[in-house]
Amino acid sequence: MVVGERKPFEELLKMVENHNKILLLGCGGCVTVCLTGGEDAVRVLASQLRMAREKEGNPIEIIEKTVERQCDPEYIDEVQSIVPEVDAVVSMACGVGVQYVAERYSTTPSYPALNTSFVGGSVKEGYYVEKCQTCGECKLYYTGGICPITRCSKSLLNGPCGGSTRGKCEIDSQVDCGWQLIVDRLKGLGLMDRYEEMLGICDWRTNRDGGPRKMVREDFQR
Amino acid sequence: MSVECKTDSRLEKILRSGQFAVTGECGPPRGADPDVIRKKCQLLKGNADAFNITDNQTSVVRMSSIASAVIMMQEGLEPVMQMVCRDRNRIAIQSDILGGAALGIKNMLCLSGDHQKFGDHPQAKNVFDIDSIQLIHTVRGMRDNAKFLGGEDIKGAPKLFIGAAENPFADPFEIRVPRLAKKVAAGVEFIQTQCIFNVKKFGEWMKGVVDRGLHEKVFILGGVTPFKSFGMARYMANNVPGMDVPEELLKRMKDTPKESQAEEGIKIAVETIEQLRQMPGVAGIHIMAIEWEEKVGEIAEKAKLLPRPAI
Numbered sequence: 349m350v351v352g353e354r355k356p357f358e359e360l361l362k363m364v365e366n367h368n369k370i371l372l373l374g375c376g377g378c379v380t381v382c383l384t385g386g387e388d389a390v391r392v393l394a395s396q397l398r399m400a401r402e403k404e405g406n407p408i409e410i411i412e413k414t415v416e417r418q419c420d421p422e423y424i425d426e427v428q429s430i431v432p433e434v435d436a437v438v439s440m441a442c443g444v445g446v447q448y449v450a451e452r453y454s455t456t457p458s459y460p461a462l463n464t465s466f467v468g469g470s471v472k473e474g475y476y477v478e479k480c481q482t483c484g485e486c487k488l489y490y491t492g493g494i495c496p497i498t499r500c501s502k503s504l505l506n507g508p509c510g511g512s513t514r515g516k517c518e519i520d521s522q523v524d525c526g527w528q529l530i531v532d533r534l535k536g537l538g539l540m541d542r543y544e545e546m547l548g549i550c551d552w553r554t555n556r557d558g559g560p561r562k563m564v565r566e567d568f569q570r
Numbered sequence: 571m572s573v574e575c576k577t578d579s580r581l582e583k584i585l586r587s588g589q590f591a592v593t594g595e596c597g598p599p600r601g602a603d604p605d606v607i608r609k610k611c612q613l614l615k616g617n618a619d620a621f622n623i624t625d626n627q628t629s630v631v632r633m634s635s636i637a638s639a640v641i642m643m644q645e646g647l648e649p650v651m652q653m654v655c656r657d658r659n660r661i662a663i664q665s666d667i668l669g670g671a672a673l674g675i676k677n678m679l680c681l682s683g684d685h686q687k688f689g690d691h692p693q694a695k696n697v698f699d700i701d702s703i704q705l706i707h708t709v710r711g712m713r714d715n716a717k718f719l720g721g722e723d724i725k726g727a728p729k730l731f732i733g734a735a736e737n738p739f740a741d742p743f744e745i746r747v748p749r750l751a752k753k754v755a756a757g758v759e760f761i762q763t764q765c766i767f768n769v770k771k772f773g774e775w776m777k778g779v780v781d782r783g784l785h786e787k788v789f790i791l792g793g794v795t796p797f798k799s800f801g802m803a804r805y806m807a808n809n810v811p812g813m814d815v816p817e818e819l820l821k822r823m824k825d826t827p828k829e830s831q832a833e834e835g836i837k838i839a840v841e842t843i844e845q846l847r848q849m850p851g852v853a854g855i856h857i858m859a860i861e862w863e864e865k866v867g868e869i870a871e872k873a874k875l876l877p878r879p880a881i
Binding site: 505519525531546549 | 682702745748
């Protein structure tokens, strides 16, 4: 899932300081799962904003709405009757949702309530970790199913640097050394010969360095 | 090992002729004053065969490695240009390799680079377009095949003697010899190791290197750093990732009166060098006297590494 974290409240308050009526738009996708952008998160942020503006003697009207997901145009269409009534839309989706709202409603500003953090998974409820940097050229075959681009702080492809100590990364004793994990896993699988193969230089065109990426299923385009 | 030199490097000539080599290190200043390098060069001159110029070590911004290397050459010393993958993509790396070689640099050390977290700009975006092993492969291809990574021909290949670092003390220990083998396969010609304090563990690694015959394909220079004080020894033991300082060395420094600790640190360094010289496969010593350049000569002298051979 795409994991996002809510922006600091003061930053959000500042974004809407010149608006009297906004739509706070939640997303029922990934950010609902990671507890930061779904229906509950919308309710909490709306209350906080209302209270803060009330206290300032400058009340704000907030329409609360959560759609199935904000990364599909059909769901963004669902708020077409509401958007003309408000000064701005504050999206609680990842950056994709914020941009879909902006593209669909050209005369109303669309603001992000979250910082889109990473692509990851949950360890337990309320605890999420990064697992993939969407490099576009998956190397997990060579590395025992553990991603060196994501899990190594330097994204090294050919083994741990000289800072790996007792299984931990040199940047933080709480961070696992990605390459220690990879080596342990390859050993366990009896695949250490894959470690000795030199992984070649990446073609980063499949990453964001090649410009905005797209994936098109030609069989669906007819 | 081939005795035929591929470059005009003095370090390469010494190593290929079978003589025991000595390298040193010089950290560039945090400013634009070239005299800082010139003064360090006066302290270092004649005490080793070549001297590493560090490349923004510990991710702290300093004068560039290439510029500092040129100043060093003006003083008559041979530099080893360090290059890290942290700050440059493949375009800048290849460009700097050409530039360095054009300015007369003859040795290069290929490194990943410390994470920017340790430095004075932890907010920086790191690059790591390629890693240190891929960098070795890149410069080897540029030199021997006269080809850029993109496949185009180079007009005037950079003649650089190619080195890298290896830390026998980092984890996981069992892949440290295989990792060296990867560097050898990528085309590295000399290795400078991380500071050796745990000679016994280094010996285990070195045995693995010899058992695989890697010492016949790459020159291994053992890294030696003198302790200035007990405080420094303790700092290195506890705060520098990948460093292995045995308890008995810490105790030895601690039990030495404060005013004699520097002397004791040098004594330990000299003893370490003597032990390393006895080990099969060790082709030289890399003395890293951190901000203590004036002691390199004394250490080399006491370890009977002087005078350095004339080439």
